Amino acid sequence: MADKSFLDWPFFDDSHRELAARLEDWCEANLGAAQDGDVDAACRALVRKLGDGGWLRYCVPAAWGGVHQALDVRSLALIRETLARHDGLADFVFAMQGLGSGTISLFGSEAQKQAYLPAVASGEKIAAFALTEPSAGSDVAAMETTAEAEANGYVVNGAKTYISNGGIADFYVLFARTGEAPGAKGISAFIVEAGSEGLDDHERIQVIAPHPLATLKFETMRLPAAALLGERGRGFAEAMATLDLFRTTVGAAALGFARRALDEATQRALTRKLGDGTLADNGQVQAMLAEMVLDVEASALLVYRAAWLRDVKGQRNSREAALAKLQASDGAQRVIDKAVQIFGGLGVTVGVPVERLYREIRALRIYEGASEVQKVVIARSHFREHGA
Numbered sequence: 048m049a050d051k052s053f054l055d056w057p058f059f060d061d062s063h064r065e066l067a068a069r070l071e072d073w074c075e076a077n078l079g080a081a082q083d084g085d086v087d088a089a090c091r092a093l094v095r096k097l098g099d100g101g102w103l104r105y106c107v108p109a110a111w112g113g114v115h116q117a118l119d120v121r122s123l124a125l126i127r128e129t130l131a132r133h134d135g136l137a138d139f140v141f142a143m144q145g146l147g148s149g150t151i152s153l154f155g156s157e158a159q160k161q162a163y164l165p166a167v168a169s170g171e172k173i174a175a176f177a178l179t180e181p182s183a184g185s186d187v188a189a190m191e192t193t194a195e196a197e198a199n200g201y202v203v204n205g206a207k208t209y210i211s212n213g214g215i216a217d218f219y220v221l222f223a224r225t226g227e228a229p230g231a232k233g234i235s236a237f238i239v240e241a242g243s244e245g246l247d248d249h250e251r252i253q254v255i256a257p258h259p260l261a262t263l264k265f266e267t268m269r270l271p272a273a274a275l276l277g278e279r280g281r282g283f284a285e286a287m288a289t290l291d292l293f294r295t296t297v298g299a300a301a302l303g304f305a306r307r308a309l310d311e312a313t314q315r316a317l318t319r320k321l322g323d324g325t326l327a328d329n330g331q332v333q334a335m336l337a338e339m340v341l342d343v344e345a346s347a348l349l350v351y352r353a354a355w356l357r358d359v360k361g362q363r364n365s366r367e368a369a370l371a372k373l374q375a376s377d378g379a380q381r382v383i384d385k386a387v388q389i390f391g392g393l394g395v396t397v398g399v400p401v402e403r404l405y406r407e408i409r410a411l412r413i414y415e416g417a418s419e420v421q422k423v424v425i426a427r428s429h430f431r432e433h434g435a
């Protein structure tokens with residue numbers, strides 16, 4: 048049973064404690080069913096389930112079917128942590144509804160919000176966020192996909208890759224170069240309907256923790272002028288603002304994976320016979336468990352501090368979100384690796400929870416800013432604080 052004492056921390060109010068308890072009950076009743084290998088079908092079913100359960104309402108503002116006036120990062124983080132602890136795919140589905148519609152919540156026109164956000168909240172529409180390109184990953188400003196203005200809109204050419212929900216999404220928030228200036232200043236955001244002529248989203252990428260992931264190709268894809276999302280030439284800043292909002296919640300998902308690994312390893316250590324006692328009597332196993340507890344607690348403190356700063360203090364929290372994501376994702380990798388070690392041969396046996404967690408955690412250290420990129424953010428902020 049995962050530790051819940053953190054819910055008493057001053058970062059939360061009663062609505063968060065109520066949310067955590069309600070979601071825990073819902074997860075126990077609704078998640079964990081064996082998936083038959085069709086990951087697209089499993090994701091579609093989870094979108095419907097999470098929509099019916101009312102959980103996707105936390106992904107959009109209240110005026111468009113959501114719960115809070117503005118997105119509440121503590122609620123998003125609590126939901127991601129809890130879902131990840133029960134079922135990584137459920138967390139993935141929830142996260143993508145939020146990230147895929149986040150730019151619309153932050154920068155969309157009234158008409159765009161009305162057209163997409165209620166359907167995201169109910170689970171009727173599946174969202175995706177298309178930023179990365181084959182030669183522009185961490186270096187987003189190097190993107191090459193173009194959206195050239197023409198009489199009644201834009202014509203798009205290029206490619207995006209590693210796009211979560213690619214192939215099953217109903218719409219993509221796309222970032223493309225509109226050429227107002229070189230680098231970060233010449234990029235704009237658009238909303239693209241799946242099935243648009245000139246969009247090919249069929250090329251899938253298989254990854255170690257399966258979920259829908261695709262390369263998108265655009266060949267003379269025409270978009271109406273109304274597809275422009277936010278301000279022309281401000282797409283880079285809009286993408287970064289969206290990622291800033293959700294970065295803390297990647298840390299929360301990693302924390303959920305880590306808590307599950309710690310629970311599994313603790314149960315195993317207490318019940319696995321070793322000599323006259325159990326694994327838990329062994330000093331080296333105790334040391335591993337102590338280090339796991341330390342990583343989990345440190346991650347939780349950093350994740351919920353970053354969320355609280357944004358929600359309550361209304362502060363820009365790039366530094367704290369970077370600290371939270373770095374510690375929680377790298378820390379979860381350490382925790383899960385130790386859990387596998389404590390399980391011995393059983394830990395690398397396909398289908399055992401710690402083996403699944405070992406695969407699931409890895410991508411979180413790469414996407415939405417690799418660990419090394421988070422260190423750049425932290426170091427820059429540190430130097431700024433020292434007047435450099």
Ligand SMILES: Cc1cc2nc3c(=O)[nH]c(=O)nc-3n(C[C@H](O)[C@H](O)[C@H](O)COP(=O)(O)OP(=O)(O)OC[C@H]3O[C@@H](n4cnc5c(N)ncnc54)[C@H](O)[C@@H]3O)c2cc1C
Nearest residue numbers: 176177178179184185186209210211410413414415417419
């Ligand atoms: C499972 C998964 C899902 C994803 N989903 C999406 C999605 O939905 N939408 C989307 O747009 N993208 C998505 N991505 C893409 C993801 O954001 C990129 O993979 C990530 O930004 C890294 O880009 P890259 O893979 O091109 O690696 P590169 O940019 O080539 O970087 C490789 C490595 O170089 C190092 N590095 C890079 N830059 C720096 C730096 N400045 N300082 C120090 N070291 C550095 C890091 O170790 C990094 O891991 C997803 C990726 C994965 C794996």
